[in-house]
Amino acid sequence: MKNPFSSARIFITEMVGELQKATWPTRTELRDSTIVVIVAAVILGVFTAISDFSLYQVVSLFTDWVS
Numbered sequence: 001m002k003n004p005f006s007s008a009r010i011f012i013t014e015m016v017g018e019l020q021k022a023t024w025p026t027r028t029e030l031r032d033s034t035i036v037v038i039v040a041a042v043i044l045g046v047f048t049a050i051s052d053f054s055l056y057q058v059v060s061l062f063t064d065w066v067s
Helices: 004-021 027-066
Strands: none
Touching: none
C-alpha cells in the first residue's frame, strides 16, 4: 500500500514547482484588469436593468390593451 503522506508531499512539491513557473501579474496589470472587470460589470448591470424595465413596460402596455 502506498504511503498517503508520501503522495501528499509529492503533490505539494509539484504544485509549488508549477506555481513558480507561472507568470504573475504586476500590481499595475492587476489594478488595470480589476478596473476593466468592475466597469464591465457596471455596464452589464445597467444594460440588464434597462432591458428589464423596458420589457416590463412593454408587457404592461400590452396587458392594459387586452384588459
